[in-house]
Amino acid sequence: xxxxxxxxxxxxxxxxxxxxxxxxxxxxxxxxxxxxxxxxxxxxxxxxxxxxxxxxxxxxxxxxxxxxxxxxxxxxxxxxxxxxxxxxxxxxxxxxxxxxxxxxxxxxxxxxxxxxxxxxxxxxxxxxxxxxxxxxxxxxxxxxxxxxxxxxxxxxxxxxxxxxxxxxxxxxxxxxxxxxxxxxxxxxxxxxxxxxxxxxxxxxxxxxxxxxxxxxxxxxxxxxxxxxxxxxxxxxxxxxxxxxxxxxxxxxxxxxxxxxxxxxxxxxxxxxxxxxxxxxxxxxxxxxx
Amino acid sequence: xxxxxxxxxxxxxxxxxxxxxxxxxxxxxxxxxxxxxxxxxxxxxxxxxxxxxxxxxxxxxxxxxxxxxxxxxxxxxxxxxxxxxxxxxxxxxxxxxxxxxxxxxxxxxxxxxxxxxxxxxxxxxxxxxxxxxxxxxxxxxxxxxxxxxxxxxxxxxxxxxxxxxxxxxxxxxxxxxxxxxxxxxxxxxxxxxxxxxxxxxxxxxxxxxxxxxxxxxxxxxxxxxxxxxxxxxxxxxxxxxxxxxxxxxxxxxxxxxxxxxxxxxxxxxxxxxxxxxxxxxxxxxxxxx
Numbered sequence: 001x002x003x004x005x006x007x008x009x010x011x012x013x014x015x016x017x018x019x020x021x022x023x024x025x026x027x028x029x030x031x032x033x034x035x036x037x038x039x040x041x042x043x044x045x046x047x048x049x050x051x052x053x054x055x056x057x058x059x060x061x062x063x064x065x066x067x068x069x070x071x072x073x074x075x076x077x078x079x080x081x082x083x084x085x086x087x088x089x090x091x092x093x094x095x096x097x098x099x100x101x102x103x104x105x106x107x108x109x110x111x112x113x114x115x116x117x118x119x120x121x122x123x124x125x126x127x128x129x130x131x132x133x134x135x136x137x138x139x140x141x142x143x144x145x146x147x148x149x150x151x152x153x154x155x156x157x158x159x160x161x162x163x164x165x166x167x168x169x170x171x172x173x174x175x176x177x178x179x180x181x182x183x184x185x186x187x188x189x190x191x192x193x194x195x196x197x198x199x200x201x202x203x204x205x206x207x208x209x210x211x212x213x214x215x216x217x218x219x220x221x222x223x224x225x226x227x228x229x230x231x232x233x234x235x236x237x238x239x240x241x242x243x244x245x246x247x248x249x250x251x252x253x254x255x256x257x258x259x260x261x262x263x264x265x266x267x268x269x270x271x272x273x274x275x276x277x278x279x280x281x282x283x284x285x286x287x288x289x
Numbered sequence: 290x291x292x293x294x295x296x297x298x299x300x301x302x303x304x305x306x307x308x309x310x311x312x313x314x315x316x317x318x319x320x321x322x323x324x325x326x327x328x329x330x331x332x333x334x335x336x337x338x339x340x341x342x343x344x345x346x347x348x349x350x351x352x353x354x355x356x357x358x359x360x361x362x363x364x365x366x367x368x369x370x371x372x373x374x375x376x377x378x379x380x381x382x383x384x385x386x387x388x389x390x391x392x393x394x395x396x397x398x399x400x401x402x403x404x405x406x407x408x409x410x411x412x413x414x415x416x417x418x419x420x421x422x423x424x425x426x427x428x429x430x431x432x433x434x435x436x437x438x439x440x441x442x443x444x445x446x447x448x449x450x451x452x453x454x455x456x457x458x459x460x461x462x463x464x465x466x467x468x469x470x471x472x473x474x475x476x477x478x479x480x481x482x483x484x485x486x487x488x489x490x491x492x493x494x495x496x497x498x499x500x501x502x503x504x505x506x507x508x509x510x511x512x513x514x515x516x517x518x519x520x521x522x523x524x525x526x527x528x529x530x531x532x533x534x535x536x537x538x539x540x541x542x543x544x545x546x547x548x549x550x551x552x553x554x555x556x557x558x559x560x561x562x563x564x565x566x567x568x569x570x571x572x573x574x575x576x577x578x
Contacts, residue, residue, distance in 0.1 A: 123563055123566060124561055124563065125555075125561075126555070126556055127553065127554075127555050127556070128554075128555055129555075130555075137565075137566070138566075139566060156556075156561075159493055159558075160493070160561075160562060160563070160567075161450030161451070161454075161489075161493060162450070162451060162454065162562070162564075162567040163563070163566065163567060165450075165451065165567075166566070166567065184522075186522075186524065187524050190524050193488075193492050193522055193523045193524070196485055196488045196489050196492065196523055197489045197492060197493060197523075199482075199485045199489070200450075200485050200486045200488070200489030200490070201489070203482050203485065203486060204448055204449070204450060204486060233473075233475075233482055234482045234485055234486075235475065235476050235479050235482070264416065265416075265417075266414075266415070266416050266417055266418075266419075267415055267416070267445075269448075272413055272414075272445075272449075273449060273451070274412055274413065274449070274452070275451075276426075277412060277426070277427075277428060277452065277455070278449075278451040278452060278454075278455065
């Protein structure tokens with residue numbers, strides 16, 4: 001693989017921030033197809049789409065979520081796989097999924113030119129999601145792709161730094177995170193708190209992170225629209241976008257540089273960990289679970 | 290304790306960002322005494338001082354560090370305990386310590402009007418510190434004080450989110466972190482990456498964090514001077530300061546509100562954790578340790 005020859009080989013990453021329409025799956029698929037085509041035309045090699053791209057998010061009830069769900073061999077993944085094959089892309093997108101057991105999941109898939117490579121079921125639910133979905137019970141996938149090792153999680157998952165560590169410890173160079181960030185008030189001049197979390201996750205792990213959000217408003221819930229691509233030092237290299245509109249973020253990232261966890265002459269952000277200390281924590285809260 | 294009666298009772302927190310002079314312990318102690326007096330005059334109830342306040346940081350060799358070290362019953366802790374008693378303060382400050390076994394430690398102490406309450410020995414070393422110090426092997430202390438539960442760690446310790454979790458899981462409402470952040474280049478308009486980490490630690494744990502840095506330059510190493518006090522949502526309520534000078538940050542924080550980990554109607558940043566998933570990680574890296 002060419003990228004092994006040099007740390008300076010870059011990969012063009014895209015976040016396709018979209019406005020989606022709940023109850024209009026074909027329009028959503030068309031919006032995603034169009035964004036993927038624009039990203040490919042702009043030279044992207046990895047395209048990240050929002051959480052629940054096929055369905056939207058603010059369901060009235062479980063029946064509506066179930067009606068919007070589709071299997072992994074359904075039309076959305078077929079669209080993405082076809083586009084990945086056509087343009088030699090890696091695509092990570094959020095899917096309202098009906099799994100093989102008929103359970104409804106808030107999932108993200110990674111597809112490439114060879115087809116479906118991995119699916120992640122969101123393990124940490126935000127808001128009332130447990131009414132609509134069954135949570136995943138697995139570690140997030142880390143997939144060896146033609147451009148490097150990519151980890152996948154969904155939205156609130158990345159607000160648990162322990163969970164993020166699990167992808168870094170398994171070699172992820174880039175973490176792709178489809179998100180739907182509801183817009184919360186924040187002080188003037190401040191970035192969304194979710195963006196700050198992305199920045200810190202990137203920095204403490206020396207891993208690239210691409211989070212793709214939605215724009216616009218759905219059933220009265222405005223989205224943050226804070227899509228962002230962050231480098232190993234925790235600084236944005238594209239975005240954060242704004243909440244107002246669809247947007248296509250692009251950044252060229254030397255993914256292989258994320259294999260080097262050194263920080264100056266003496267430090268290594270993974271090697272410096274003291275898991276002997278963290279493992280010893282047994283708290284009343286953890287015991288109670 | 291009055292603070293139990295109402296979540297709205299606030300505690301005035303101070304970060305006393307100082308310029309220190311290596312090799313001049315009495316001048317450093319005087320600078321700290323002066324800053325504590327100013328903080329007390331401004332109504333502070335908790336005062337955080339920088340890492341290695343008595344000694345400075347950029348040692349030539351282990352002998353210089355050893356010569357600068359003092360025991361827990363030495364003049365620096367005596368100064369702080371006297372000031373704490375005089376003004377009914379909690380003081381958290383960094384100390385170049387010679388411990389009971391004669392080992393040299395990069396420590397932080399918490400003192401209050403009753404005397405020395407806790408000492409933490411830095412467990413994660415940055416730069417060449419292992420040449421000068423012996424690392425701590427303990428979890429950071431969490432101390433029940435008259436204003437609330439306070440956790441203590443030192444500088445690079447807080448760049449390990451797993452370690453930060455250990456103080457939150459033991460009930461810390463405020464984390465006080467003496468730091469010496471060497472100044473690294475950063476893109477125009479960006480906050481120091483260390484400040485971003487503080488913000489994320491506060492937000493994912495819904496805990497207040499006060500990090501007290503140094504200003505100025507020591508033996509050619511400029512300090513970030515990024516002292517900051519951050520609220521439960523991860524937004525700065527005082528600072529970040531700038532690298533140019535000593536500074537006294539003040540913020541009124543309702544520490545008891547940090548006991549409530551809820552985030553909206555459905556979420557709880559501790560209750561939403563899935564430790565079953567994180568515990569299951571056994572990686573080649575961890576196995577090798």
